[in-house]
Amino acid sequence: MELTGADIFVRALQDEGVEFVFGYPGGAVLHIYDALYRQDKVNHVLVRHEQAATHAADGYARSTGKPGVVLVTSGPGATNAVTGIATAYMDSIPLVVFTGQVPTHLIGNDAFQEADNIGITRPCVKHNYLVKDVTQLAETIKKAFYVATTGRPGPVVVDIPKDITALKTEYRYPDKVTIRSYNPVQVGHVGQVKRAVNLMLGARRPIFYTGGGVILGNAAGALTKLAQALNFPVTNTLMGLGGYPATDRQFVGMLGMHGTYEANMAMHHCDVLVAVGARFDDRVTGNIEKFCPHAKIIHIDIDPASISKNVKVDIPIVGCVNNVLNAMLAELGSNKQQPDVNALKDWWQQIDEWRSRDCLRYDSDSDRIKPQYVIETLYRVTHGDAFITSDVGQHQMWAAQFYKFDKPRRWINSGGLGTMGFGLPAAMGVQFAHPDATVACITGEGSIQMCIQELSTCRQYSLPIKVVNLNNGYLGMVRQWQEFFYQKRYAMSYMESLPDFVKLAESYGHVGMQITRPEDVEGALIEAIRLKDRLVFMDFLTDREENVYPMIPAGGGQNEMILI
Amino acid sequence: MRHIISILIENEAGALSRVAGLFSARGYNIESLTVAPTEDPSLSRMTLVTRGTDEIIEQITKQLHKLIDVVKLMDMTEGPHIEREMMLIKVRAQGENRNELKRVSDIFRGRIIDVTDQTYTIEMTGAGDKLDAFVQTLEPGLIIEVVRSGVSGIGRGDRSLKL
Numbered sequence: 001m002e003l004t005g006a007d008i009f010v011r012a013l014q015d016e017g018v019e020f021v022f023g024y025p026g027g028a029v030l031h032i033y034d035a036l037y038r039q040d041k042v043n044h045v046l047v048r049h050e051q052a053a054t055h056a057a058d059g060y061a062r063s064t065g066k067p068g069v070v071l072v073t074s075g076p077g078a079t080n081a082v083t084g085i086a087t088a089y090m091d092s093i094p095l096v097v098f099t100g101q102v103p104t105h106l107i108g109n110d111a112f113q114e115a116d117n118i119g120i121t122r123p124c125v126k127h128n129y130l131v132k133d134v135t136q137l138a139e140t141i142k143k144a145f146y147v148a149t150t151g152r153p154g155p156v157v158v159d160i161p162k163d164i165t166a167l168k169t170e171y172r173y174p175d176k177v178t179i180r181s182y183n184p185v186q187v188g189h190v191g192q193v194k195r196a197v198n199l200m201l202g203a204r205r206p207i208f209y210t211g212g213g214v215i216l217g218n219a220a221g222a223l224t225k226l227a228q229a230l231n232f233p234v235t236n237t238l239m240g241l242g243g244y245p246a247t248d249r250q251f252v253g254m255l256g257m258h259g260t261y262e263a264n265m266a267m268h269h270c271d272v273l274v275a276v277g278a279r280f281d282d283r284v285t286g287n288i289e290k291f292c293p294h295a296k297i298i299h300i301d302i303d304p305a306s307i308s309k310n311v312k313v314d315i316p317i318v319g320c321v322n323n324v325l326n327a328m329l330a331e332l333g334s335n336k337q338q339p340d341v342n343a344l345k346d347w348w349q350q351i352d353e354w355r356s357r358d359c360l361r362y363d364s365d366s367d368r369i370k371p372q373y374v375i376e377t378l379y380r381v382t383h384g385d386a387f388i389t390s391d392v393g394q395h396q397m398w399a400a401q402f403y404k405f406d407k408p409r410r411w412i413n414s415g416g417l418g419t420m421g422f423g424l425p426a427a428m429g430v431q432f433a434h435p436d437a438t439v440a441c442i443t444g445e446g447s448i449q450m451c452i453q454e455l456s457t458c459r460q461y462s463l464p465i466k467v468v469n470l471n472n473g474y475l476g477m478v479r480q481w482q483e484f485f486y487q488k489r490y491a492m493s494y495m496e497s498l499p500d501f502v503k504l505a506e507s508y509g510h511v512g513m514q515i516t517r518p519e520d521v522e523g524a525l526i527e528a529i530r531l532k533d534r535l536v537f538m539d540f541l542t543d544r545e546e547n548v549y550p551m552i553p554a555g556g557g558q559n560e561m562i563l564i
Numbered sequence: 565m566r567h568i569i570s571i572l573i574e575n576e577a578g579a580l581s582r583v584a585g586l587f588s589a590r591g592y593n594i595e596s597l598t599v600a601p602t603e604d605p606s607l608s609r610m611t612l613v614t615r616g617t618d619e620i621i622e623q624i625t626k627q628l629h630k631l632i633d634v635v636k637l638m639d640m641t642e643g644p645h646i647e648r649e650m651m652l653i654k655v656r657a658q659g660e661n662r663n664e665l666k667r668v669s670d671i672f673r674g675r676i677i678d679v680t681d682q683t684y685t686i687e688m689t690g691a692g693d694k695l696d697a698f699v700q701t702l703e704p705g706l707i708i709e710v711v712r713s714g715v716s717g718i719g720r721g722d723r724s725l726k727l
Contacts, residue, residue: 118578123589127632130577147632180727181574181635305626308619 005134005165006031009098012141014041015173018069020060020432021045022053026073027113028100031165045432045461048453050077052425054084054155055451058093059429062412063387065218067094067148068429074100075113078159079120083419085155086124090416091239092216094153096144097121103163104132117159126154134167142174151184152303153216184302188319188327196274196298196315197331203272204343205294205350206232209255209284212239212415213277213301213321220244220408222325223276229332231344233351235263237278239415242405247384252351253360256284257552258397261359264550264558266351267292275299277321280310281416290557300324359550359563360401368543369518371395371470374525375402378440378468381525386438387412387430391423391447394476397548399442421450424467428454431463438529440466445498445539446475455508458535466528467537469501472544480547484562505537514539566595567621568640568647568717570725571610574633575601582631583610592616592624596649596714607635607727611716613692636725644720650687651695652677654709655702657684665706672698683708 003011009032013021022045025033036044047053050072057068068088072081078099088095099121102111118130127147129140140158148156200206214223220243227234227250234244235255244251253260255267267273273295278284285291291311299306299313300321307316317324362372375398378386388403389412390396396413405411412430414422427441448469458465470476478493502512511534515524521540528536550561573579580599587594595613602609614624621639628634640647657665662684669676669686672694678685688698692715699710719725 119581122578122582122585179632182632303630305623305630309623312619 001170002168003171004031004035004168005137005160006035008134008137008169008171009141009160009165010035010039010042011171012138012173013069014039016141016145018042021069021071022047022056022060022429023071024050024053024073024077026077026100028074028102028162029071029165031162032071032100032160044071045428045457047425047457049451050080051083051421052428052451052454052457054081054088054095054097055419055422055425056429056432057095058084058088059389059412059426060433061088061093061095061429062426063409063430064433065409067096067145070095070097072097072099073113074102074117075115078117079115082120082124085121085157087414087417087419087422088155089124089126091212091414092153093155094148095155096148097155097157099157099159101130101159101161104161105163107161117157121157124155125157128157128159130159131161131164134164135169137164138171138173139177142177143179146177147179147182151182185304185318186320186323188300188317188324190327192315192317193324193327193331196317197328197335198337199272199296199298199315200230200232200274201335201337201339204340205270205347206230206272206274207266207270208232208234208244208274208276209237209267209278210234210240210243210276211237211278214240214243215408217277217302217321218408219277219322219325222322222329226325226329226332229329230339232274233266233348235259235267237281237284237415238400238413240278241400241411242408245406246404247406252355254400255558257286258401258548258550260401261357261550261561261563262351262354264552264561265354268557268559269350270295273297275313276325277301279306282310285310285558286552286560287555287557292558357563361564362546366543367518369515369521369540371398371472371540371542371546372402373518374468374470374521374540374542375399375442377522377525378442379403381522381529382438382440386410386440387434389413389423389427389430389439389441391441391443391450392418392420393444393447394480394546394548395442395444395447395470397477398470420447423447424451424454424465427465428457428461428463431465432461438466440468442468442470444476445469445471445473445495445501452504455505455510455535455537459509462533463535464531464533465535467535469537469539470542471498471501471539472542472546473498474544477548479545483545483547484553501537501539505535510535510537512537512539514541516541565618565621566613566615566641568645568715569612569614569625569628569637570640570717571612571628571637572602572635572725572727573608573610574635575606575608576633579608579633580610582633583612583628586627586631587614590623590627592620596712598714598716604727611714613715635727638719638725640717640719643723645717645723646720647691647715647717648689649692649695649715650689650713651698652685652687652711653699653707654683654685656682656706656708658682661706668698668701674698
């Protein structure tokens with residue numbers, strides 16, 4: 001039987017096993033929305049702004065490992081989605097974003113709500129497709145999911161002109177597709193794995209530096225086994241938190257600009273660096289000239305272009321990190337060489353000495369609410385088992401430092417692009433995927449206002465997200481830099497005329513709380529968790545000029561930290 | 565170092581813009597770029613001349629590989645290869661200059677393909693530096709128009725870029 005393009009679209013999503021589509025209707029996608037209306041397998045979630053649709057799909061993808069799906073209309077619908085697409089691209093998150101397009105005969109005509117979606121999204125997608133023939137629609141959708149989820153994952157845009165959704169053809173959804181120009185490497189080179197293991201076994205001051213690739217590649221188990229078999233310290237990037245249990249003794253904390261003293265010092269002094277699914281980002285390396293001056297570097301990554309991009313490495317291994325780490329475990333079992341126990345003992349002694357600096361300490365006797373204390377308390381009352389999303393800024397760094405993630409896919413934040421406004425919509429996607437879990441969005445009064453309209457979506461779908469607003473009345477990270485590097489000239493970092501967040505939350509039908517005293521923090525968080533079915537917006541008025549420490553200033557090496 | 569990179573790419577709308585966009589987004593320079601379909605109409609072949617350190621060229625080839633539409637590529641300059649470029653050049657050819665221009669063009673194995681009482685149009689093929697040399701031989705005042713095709717390259721002997 002012949003189906004319309006719109007029905008083919010919906011059938012393809014069903015056959016792909018899509019549970020949720022996050023979207024917003026408009027003229028160019030009306031046929032599709034009608035087809036969605038006539039079925040009940042694929043759930044459509046109506047957001048309040050297309051940026052939030054992409055972030056919600058992104059949160060869904062990060063917390064499940066499944067691709068997030070977005071549907072928006074042409075023109076402004078698509079351009080609004082771009083920030084979310086770029087966010088997913090920078091963090092290698094699998095999304096399939098369907099954008100409406102004006103009818104094929106009007107393309108290029110400056111038609112109403114026309115934008116060149118393919119051109120606009122090209123630099124921030126893994127790939128994109130314009131569907132010009134309805135007979136190609138089903139296969140293109142299959143290809144989009146295949147490209148988005150394999151290799152180094154990423155967002156794929158499929159631009160569908162309106163007339164295509166009305167034309168009819170026979171529906172057939174391929175079981176699999178092959179693309180002759182796209183064959184991601186799976187297994188690491190055996191010889192390289194062997195060389196790497198030999199180098200690791202000879203190491204005197206080794207460290208694992210692991211990133212988002214461990215999370216995306218479902219390799220946390222293999223990493224943990226390997227690191228524990230070797231008794232090597234492990235540091236995680238911002239994107240890699242949860243890839244190794246944070247409460248384990250071998251974990252030395254996050255590294256980089258706001259990483260721990262022990263992690264950065266261990267990086268600086270290591271002799272063998274094992275980088276796994278991490279990309280030597282400038283926020284990690286600090287001054288590249290001063291980066292790991294004594295180290296031989298092993299780099300495991302699925303993307304060859306990530307290897308030797310910023311830092312020249314000695315043993316590159318291209319492959320799926322989980323496969324490579326398991327191959328290393330197997331090689332370790334058969335290798336006759338033993339780790340240098342005495343050298344490792346000395347190394348751990350040195351690391352523990354750095355650790356004893358207690359670089360994350362803060363004034364816990366303050367009569368003002370310390371943001372760090374809020375996160376520590378949240379960690380305690382959720383037993384470390386919540387899904388935590390965050391926005392971008394100081395609160396993000398404190399969340400990364402003080403919430404100890406023992407499991408992967410629990411820490412959901414925009415690391416690469418640093419997108420303010422990400423937290424709340426991402427939390428929606430996480431909550432849809434895990435309806436019974438505690439999902440908390442750690443945010444600030446600056447970030448939350450960038451997608452605050454989603455409180456309405458949360459009401460519509462009764463999403464019981466716990467919003468932890470660390471409100472210092474400043475764009476805190478900007479203010480911190482201005483304090484350090486611009487002689488406290490606080491240009492535009494002060495937020496005047498903030499809303500009454502309690503009333504605002506209540507006006508959307510949620511529970512609002514304002515917390516002003518440290519002694520009320522724990523009670524508020526416990527109460528919020530107890531209100532299982534309600535979104536609770538907790539507005540914590542925190543110490544206004546608290547800074548994030550430690551900090552590597554721009555141009556500094558990893559051993560040149562500003563400590564409290 | 566100057567590199568000639570040959571690329572087999574899906575012959576689809578937008579494929580060229582993906583390559584050009586990659587170069588501008590990552591700040592690589594393109595000295596010349598030519599593209600046309602091959603004997604297999606589903607494939608285009610692109611020849612791209614760029615400059616950079618070994619590290620930059622390595623990144624360029626990796627990033628090109630990463631584009632989904634790129635099927636295969638080869639850095640021609642890594643091995644024996646032949647490079648050719650075609651130039652059409654229109655020069656002022658009056659009075660005693662006419663003979664001299666014809667003579668120089670012959671030396672460079674150029675062909676005069678259009679003649680008026682005021683001008684010659686010369687077609688010339690060769691490696692880029694030969695064309696440069698010819699242009700430099702001419703008095704700048706004589707040149708009316710220069711059109712260059714950009715470089716095409718092919719491997720010598722058994723060295724070839726195909727599926």
